[in-house]
Amino acid sequence: MLSYTEENYLKALLKLSFQNEERPEAGTNEMAAYLGVKPATATDMLKKLKEKNLVTYKKYGKILLTDIGRKNGIAILRKHRLWETFLYEKLDFSWDEVHEVAEQLEHIQSAKLVDKLEEFLNFPEFDPHGDPIPKANGDMPAIAKTLLSELNAGQNCKVAAVKDTSTLFLQYLEKLKITIGTRIKVLEVIAFDGSLNIQIENEEPRSVSMKFAESLFINQLP
Amino acid sequence: MLSYTEENYLKALLKLSFQNEERPEAGTNEMAAYLGVKPATATDMLKKLKEKNLVTYKKYGKILLTDIGRKNGIAILRKHRLWETFLYEKLDFSWDEVHEVAEQLEHIQSAKLVDKLEEFLNFPEFDPHGDPIPKANGDMPAIAKTLLSELNAGQNCKVAAVKDTSTLFLQYLEKLKITIGTRIKVLEVIAFDGSLNIQIENEEPRSVSMKFAESLFINQLP
DNA sequence: TAATAAAGTTAGATTAGTCTAACAAATATA
DNA sequence: TATATTTGTTAGACTAATCTAACTTTATTA
Ligand SMILES: [Mn+2]
Ligand SMILES: [Mn+2]
Ligand SMILES: [Mn+2]
Ligand SMILES: [Mn+2]
Numbered sequence: 001m002l003s004y005t006e007e008n009y010l011k012a013l014l015k016l017s018f019q020n021e022e023r024p025e026a027g028t029n030e031m032a033a034y035l036g037v038k039p040a041t042a043t044d045m046l047k048k049l050k051e052k053n054l055v056t057y058k059k060y061g062k063i064l065l066t067d068i069g070r071k072n073g074i075a076i077l078r079k080h081r082l083w084e085t086f087l088y089e090k091l092d093f094s095w096d097e098v099h100e101v102a103e104q105l106e107h108i109q110s111a112k113l114v115d116k117l118e119e120f121l122n123f124p125e126f127d128p129h130g131d132p133i134p135k136a137n138g139d140m141p142a143i144a145k146t147l148l149s150e151l152n153a154g155q156n157c158k159v160a161a162v163k164d165t166s167t168l169f170l171q172y173l174e175k176l177k178i179t180i181g182t183r184i185k186v187l188e189v190i191a192f193d194g195s196l197n198i199q200i201e202n203e204e205p206r207s208v209s210m211k212f213a214e215s216l217f218i219n220q221l222p
Numbered sequence: 223m224l225s226y227t228e229e230n231y232l233k234a235l236l237k238l239s240f241q242n243e244e245r246p247e248a249g250t251n252e253m254a255a256y257l258g259v260k261p262a263t264a265t266d267m268l269k270k271l272k273e274k275n276l277v278t279y280k281k282y283g284k285i286l287l288t289d290i291g292r293k294n295g296i297a298i299l300r301k302h303r304l305w306e307t308f309l310y311e312k313l314d315f316s317w318d319e320v321h322e323v324a325e326q327l328e329h330i331q332s333a334k335l336v337d338k339l340e341e342f343l344n345f346p347e348f349d350p351h352g353d354p355i356p357k358a359n360g361d362m363p364a365i366a367k368t369l370l371s372e373l374n375a376g377q378n379c380k381v382a383a384v385k386d387t388s389t390l391f392l393q394y395l396e397k398l399k400i401t402i403g404t405r406i407k408v409l410e411v412i413a414f415d416g417s418l419n420i421q422i423e424n425e426e427p428r429s430v431s432m433k434f435a436e437s438l439f440i441n442q443l444p
Numbered sequence: 445t446a447a448t449a450a451a452g453t454t455a456g457a458t459t460a461g462t463c464t465a466a467c468a469a470a471t472a473t474a
Numbered sequence: 475t476a477t478a479t480t481t482g483t484t485a486g487a488c489t490a491a492t493c494t495a496a497c498t499t500t501a502t503t504a
Contacts (some may be wrong), residue, residue, distance in 0.1 A: 005461065028482050043483055049462090060469055060482060091338040110323045116313040170349045196451055227491065250452050263492055265453055270490090282452060282499055 001112040004107050006037060007076050009045055010054060011106075013065050018143070025062035060213035071138060078134040082117050088128040089121060095128040095179075096170035128153040128181040130161025130217065148222060149194065150212035151186045158183055167188075170184035176200060184218065215220035224328050229298050231267055233328075235287050235296035240365070247284035277386060293360060297336075300416060302328040302355040304339050304350035310350040311343060317350040317401075318392035352383025352402040352439065368442060371416065371435035373408045379440035380405055386437040394434075398422060406440065 001011070012034045014137055017024035032042035046063060049055045054069035065073060083105040087093040093101070096190045115136060118124075125141050127133055132141040134154065144160035151157060162170065178200055188197040193209030234256045239246035243254030254264035271277045278292035289293060303421060305327040309315040313324070337358060340346075347363050348354055354363040356403070373379060381404045384392065395401065400422055409427055410419040416432030 003460075004498085038463060039462090039482060040464080040484080044461080087335070091335070093338070093344055097334070101330065101335055104330045105327075106324065108326045110326075112315070112319070113309070113313070116315070120313055143398070210336075214400055225490075251450085259491090260493060262454080262494080266491080294471065 001109075002072060005045070005164070006049065006052075006054070007072070007107055008074040008112065009042075009049060009077045010065070011061060011080070014070065014077060014155065017065065024177075025064045027062060031063065039161045054147070069127060074134045074138050074140070076106050079114055079138075080107050082114065082124070083129060084129070085124050085133070086117060089124075094170075094174070096165075096167040098128055101167060107151065116220065125216040126161070128180070130159070144217040144219055146218055147214050148186075148196070148198075148216040148218050151189075151218070151220070153186055153188050156183065156185050156221040157220060159216055160219045161217040162209055163217055169215055169222065176206075176208075177203065207213055223292060223331075227267070228271065228276075229294070231271060232262075232287070232291055232295040233283060233298045233302070236299060239287065247286045248385065249284060273282065291364055296356045296362070298328050299376060301330070302357075303355040304336065304343065304346070306349045306351070307343050307346050307355070308339060311346075316392075316396070317388040318387075320350055321344070321387060325440075341403055346394065348383070348402065350383070351387055352403070366439040366441055368440055369436050370406065370408075370418070370420075370438040370440050371432060373411075373440070375410050377410055378405065378407050378443040380443060381438055382441045383439040384421050384437065385439055391437055398428075398430075399425065400438075403442070 002120055016026040028042050029039050032039045050057055055063050057063045072102050080102045083102040084098040087098040133142040183201055185199040196213050197207050198207055238248040247381045249295040251261050251262050254261040272279055277285050302324045303322040306320040356362040406424055407421040418435050419427055419429050423425045
């Protein structure tokens with residue numbers, strides 16, 4: 001049985017491993033920063049996780065999830081994203097409110113609960129932020145990797161997921177009437193500062209910053 | 223902010239106070255037994271709860287919730303029973319499975335979540351065991367207090383709530399096709415051992431023990 | 445009422461998770 | 475390569491929640 005805290009460390013390591021998939025290891029400081037604890041604390045926990053065979057790591061070396069560690073991390077992520085979907089779909093939470101509560105709900109221990117919840121939600125593939133929801137067996141749809149900022153003038157796309165999940169960004173998206181699935185056409189790329197002129201669905205054209213365009217994952221349309 | 227553990231103590235004290243309403247105080251050992259900890263542990267926690275103005279108590283004296291303590295205890299109980307209802311109504315849990323998971327869910331911190339959940343469930347008055355669900359303001363429907371064992375031959379009633387919520391009893395009730403709201407007619411009271419002959423809805427008459435009859439709260443019918 | 449039993453408290457220890465401050469190793473840089 | 479910087483570890487302390495064992499107070503009963 002894993003503690004609440006151990007679960008958070010495993011999920012953090014998993015998320016960090018997604019951040020650059022070619023080198024899925026993490027460092028102690030990186031991990032500590034991600035979790036909002038001091039490096040000394042992370043080192044201690046690492047020893048415990050290693051003892052339990054959830055990570056491989058040696059002193060001053062990089063941290064890597066074992067298969068068991070990864071499996072557990074994915075289970076937490078699955079719960080997190082299913083709960084976010086529940087809050088969003090069934091309880092009318094907005095997409096900037098779901099994360100905080102799901103951080104708590106993801107630790108509820110009950111295999112039956114997770115699977116029944118998934119069924120109740122009709123086996124959703126993606127959470128409200130467009131992130132893929134792992135299946136009970138650990139399978140997970142591929143993650144969209146193309147950013148809006150990578151498109152050229154004239155190209156069309158659909159919003160796949162948000163890279164930045166901060167409240168500020170999510171609320172800005174709402175204001176712009178952008179949500180997962182929204183169609184966007186790139187009208188012009190401004191070389192000077194990387195900003196874009198875009199058309200959101202059939203709205204009036206408007207300009208967005210490079211920072212904005214680098215925070216949205218999209219799927220290209222023909 | 224209350225810790226997970228403090229919340230459990232407050233809910234325990236509240237439940238104990240329901241157990242005899244004329245004298246709503248509890249003792250240290252009673253409380254420890256209820257929570258499955260040692261008396262020494264309960265004493266320590268009591269000091270902390272007193273420090274936080276959640277209980278009144280002095281050394282070797284009885285424990286009583288303050289208004290704040292009571293308010294907090296009721297909030298936990300509200301969450302517990304709403305979650306039980308959710309699990310039962312929406313996720314097809316059986317009534318002997320809901321309690322364990324609700325014990326965890328009741329500690330999720332989010333005012334919005336509780337209220338939205340209540341709305342989603344259509345403002346239920348009672349949980350799957352027939353226990354009243356406190357409203358957001360702390361109001362609570364009256365608790366049924368009459369036991370099946372208090373009826374005489376010829377009287378009719380409806381099952382209001384279960385007094386015993388053990389898996390063994392709940393599963394036995396299922397087998398007998400008894401649930402909250404089921405109509406029962408007392409056909410005969412056996413003076414020898416307090417057992418009853420009863421008719422459940424329109425089923426064949428059958429006999430139940432005194433222990434059984436003392437575990438069901440009912441509302442009398444004319 | 446005096447002895448016994450029950451109820452409740454205290455002291456001291458343990459475990460999980462965290463911190464600060466000092467130190468050590470690895471990496472980058474001049 | 476020598477030094478400086480970054481990264482990571484250790485030692486020692488703290489808090490919350492728990493325990494056991496010994497002790498004290500209150501209640502029961504002979
Ligand atoms: Mn989230
Ligand atoms: Mn999400
Ligand atoms: Mn319950
Ligand atoms: Mn209940």
